[in-house]
Amino acid sequence: MSDQGRTIVLVSGGMDSCVTAAMMHKTGDELLFLHVNYGQRTQQREEKAFHNLAEHYGIPDNKRMVCSIAHLAAIGGSSLTDPSIPVSNADLHSEAPPTSYVPFRNAHLLSIAVSWAETCRVQRIAIGAVHEDSSGYPDCRPEYYAAFNELIRVGTAGAGISIVTPVIHMSKEEIILLGAKLNAPLHLTWSCYQNEEIACGVCDSCALRLRGFERAGIPDPLDYAVRPSYNRI
Amino acid sequence: MSDQGRTIVLVSGGMDSCVTAAMMHKTGDELLFLHVNYGQRTQQREEKAFHNLAEHYGIPDNKRMVCSIAHLAAIGGSSLTDPSIPVSNADLHSEAPPTSYVPFRNAHLLSIAVSWAETCRVQRIAIGAVHEDSSGYPDCRPEYYAAFNELIRVGTAGAGISIVTPVIHMSKEEIILLGAKLNAPLHLTWSCYQNEEIACGVCDSCALRLRGFERAGIPDPLDYAVRPSYNRI
DSSP, X not given: OOOOOEEEEEOOSSHHHHHHHHHHHHTTOEEEEEEEEOSOTTHHHHHHHHHHHHHHTTOOGGGEEXXXXXXXXXXXXXXXXXXXXXXXXXXXXXXXXXXXXXXTHHHHHHHHHHHHHHHHTOOEEEOOOOOTTSOOOGGGSHXXXXXXXXXXXXXXXXXXXXXXXXXXXXXXXXXXXXXXXXXXXXXXXXXXXXXXXXBOSOBHHHHHHHHHHHHHTOOOOSOBSOOOOOTTO | OOOOOEEEEEOOSSHHHHHHHHHHHHTTOEEEEEEEEOSOTTHXXXXXXXXXXXXXXXXXXXXXXXXXXXHHHHHOOSTTTOTTSOOOBOOTTOOSOOTTOOTTHHHHHHHHHHHHHHHHTOOEEEOOOOOTTSOOOGGGSHHHHHHHHHHHHHHSSSOOOEEEOTTTTOOHHHHHHHHHXXXXXXXXXXXXXXXXXXXXXXXXXXXXXXXXXHHHTOOOXXXXXXXXXXXXX
């Protein structure tokens, strides 16, 4: 990856997108950062993390896009966007999508990225989707991205755009170790699905994060309301 | 098509979606109507047409969804959403997408429909995409919908949702004749990309509509600022 092109990076503000951005930064590509609010509980905190990461990588304002798709909250169906559905505590053994699953969410994010890419003639879109060590969301599977790339091929006017998923086969532990190696600013990221002030430590996203740091043997720089050990789960 | 299920119909307010709704109505399915504003010039007029069509088919308020995705206008790249790009007059011979092409637009609309369908357990989504007699948009091709259905298959949690495109192979003339046969309320539709008060008669969309009515031998019930003959083009 040394084509000196331009890449749109989907930056949620979490660790996976942070390390994805670090990898794309290392290619020498000019980066554009995209963040999407979809009515999720912690959207203000995530947007703050997005801007902190953008500052870190020197992304100017005109290369940052923040969009809001409030209709995902109106549609509901997820504990992330519907206040009447509680965020469930982590069950790292379950294969079913947790309550935080937002139906077909990533298609909305990727569609925005592709529209922006086609308009600005950017050919690469990077997303920090994780399959192996994920929460079991169907739109994080490798075959989902293969299908989306086919959709782009037939659904754009020959723009040559494709999505890359550089961390999709990594565990959280590997992502953290790679982030440390690339000096990715993991201290600026936010993962908790429940809180915006201090991470809860018990939601799916906190559990995956804490277990990843434990396994990597690196201290998590964030503070937590409670900090269970997930390493044996 | 007599499965007595439920169908979400994407209703822009134009003729193709009106006749698609008429076809779905005839199946006996319960219908849900979805309309998306994306910052297009004529969005107020199109939303009015949407509600008029919903009234006609007796769709209650809680089965209508109107979403706004303002970021497509912010991204720009189309004469429909960027006031600095003029709406070009029709060139029915050209195979290139006209200035009204909104990059990757239909993926945004379909993603909303799929999120809604998955949340409400609806299994069919109908869209009035037209390929044969269209403006040359890449996201109106049959292979685009095949790719989207594959994306749904791998990107949802086993919800069994699929998109149908019942008018995709029809000419505008055939759509109008079918609409007349099904008593579709074509007088309530709006097609013009340029104006909201009186249809311009010269944009791509007016040209395709007027040529269709001429060829069908049926008078177009709308008024036009100018009404050229397109039948020989």
